Amino acid sequence: MARHIEYGEYGQPRGARAPAEQLATGLGWFSIGLGLAEMAAPGTMARLIGVRERGATRRVLQAYGAREIATGLAILQSEPGAQWLWARVGGDVMDIATLMPTLNDAGSDRTRVLTAIGSVAGVTALDAFCAMQLSQSRGRDAARRGSRTNAVHVRKAFTINRQPDVVYSFWRKLENLPRFMRHLESVDVIDDRRSHWKATAPAGLRVEWDAEIVEERPNERLSWRSLEGATVPNRGTVSFRPAPGARGTELRVDLEYSVPGGRFTALLGKLFGEEPEQQVADDLRRLKQLLEAGEIARSAGSTSHRQPAQPAPDLLREQVKSEGVRR
């Protein structure tokens, strides 16, 4: 994963703090201050808010004080989360719920209690506002960060009952890739190292890019990466190892690509059945079918083949002859 600069709410780098965060810090300190007062001087606090001072009242006030301090400390962490502000809202509601019954208590000062309830209600509004602001800016932040760094990384292994040189040659002839990679439309080879790729993306979009081979060890390993300017920057490595006991080739694929919109696009894709792991697995399964069975299994109701990669059997036969695939 590439390194990234974190951006705050209005696009300023972190340090220039957003108003919601400043408010959160204020509320955090307020929480701690109030909590300390409740813990240290429950009697004074009780008189201040107009409730009768009893043993039970003191214990309740001290417990609430502890709660205030805990919430305050949580909010003041380096990256305050909206959840702690929501916790404050919950605490405020608790306070009001506790104060309401005391209104009709014989020993209560109604005016003071009402004032206390009003004050808590005001703070509640402030807490809720701050929590909402924070929730939203967190979402935007993540989206921004996502578009820069949330690369999708997929690793998959399959065993193919063909010798490594056969599997390697098939893959190295990059024009073959669209025959089993469902989202690839075409790969045009430009020269020894460079090629031009066209693919379909979710929602009927099309993407194109140039790629270059960065490492090539015949019959063992092949790595490539997209060149500058790709909409979907990507890189991949595929390795070919003889499977033990004449079981063919262990094929390992390691792919990474960054999609515009990052994690959110990826999540959306998942909702529509475009799960990257699954896609790669399906692609490799089709490669296995092509190389072992000579065709891609298809049925009237094969759900993974609404747009089947075309088997192109003639091409395979040609391949089979030139590469000496055992049939």
Next chain:
Amino acid sequence: MRATCWLGKKHVEVRNVPDPGIVNPRDAVVRITSTAICGSDLHLYNGFVPTMQRGDVLGHEFMGEVVEVGPEVHDLKPGDRVVVPFPIACGHCNMCEKELFSLCENSNPNAWMAAKLWGFSPCGIFGYSHMLGGYPGGQAEFARVPFADVGPLKVPESLSDEQALFLSDILPTGYMAAEQCGIEPGDIVAVWGCGPVGQFAIVSAYLLGAERVIAIDRVPYRLQVARERAGAETLNYEEVNVYEALQEMTGGRGPDACIDAVGMEAHAPGLYGAYDRAKQAAMMETDRPIVLREAIMCCRTGGTVSVAGVYGGFIDKFPIGAFMNKALTLKTGQTHVHRYMRPLLDRIERGEIDPTFIVTHRRPLDAAPEMYDTFMHKQDECLKVVLKP
């Protein structure tokens, strides 16, 4: 063409659907002359197999005449009379090379679905849910047969359809169930379930050298066939305690091998059966493992339990203690039909096996809905239905 379509739980209809054609180079299209309803079709009928879709064409036991072949099919030609194995196998993957055809790695286009449920996918199967391929089945006038250079077996004119038809599934399935028992001289084999697979398991156990075969069921006419046609001693589990009866009959040793030819929809009398029915209905288990439990409890120490009946999901109270401490061997799998078709055809030709004794109903294809119901309820002494498209 006319085809038997699954429309929902306990609802099949014979409908008009598009004719199949060649899709892949190794395909053939077969005009079906005989097809049968399998006991495992009843699991679909009763709605116990997930990923069935409304309109799916049923049937995985069929034979007929080749009418069209793809460019890569060299040893079949239009006009050939063939019986088609129910597992679809490519013939070239590691599993096929080991003759484990029902584990073919390339024939299930929806392998990912099965892999989600089971970790890995077995082969694709005709007319048996989408997670096993979504291939239209053979209770129809025509069927597309993938990898036709590997599966279909030519049937000599000297054999009738009924003699050859069961090579597609139940005869090899009963045979493999018996073969998995590793029968030695003097062995006594117990077979739970006297449906068609159970009957063939009994016959096969004798062919493979069993001293005695004891068959267990509750349906009198099926027990009678097991006794009179397959040659088994029989137990009606509604009348006797199976464990005690088997002890008594085996001199206290227990059967050397036990075959479960029942699977996920087993019955049991009284509360015990009600327990698993309730759990299954509440989706707390998907299968009723009544026979499996009993077979493990009844089997002698060091014996083998061979499972031919179909299971799909998860079970409750697997007697792992009995299984482990008695050092049992559990063998199972969808049948590797391709492996057994030729040798069993030879046995039929030599007159060593007459598979036709199980057939009780011969009907036109259009009678399929009624026959599913008859077979399911074991009415009219129904044991095996053959449909003629």
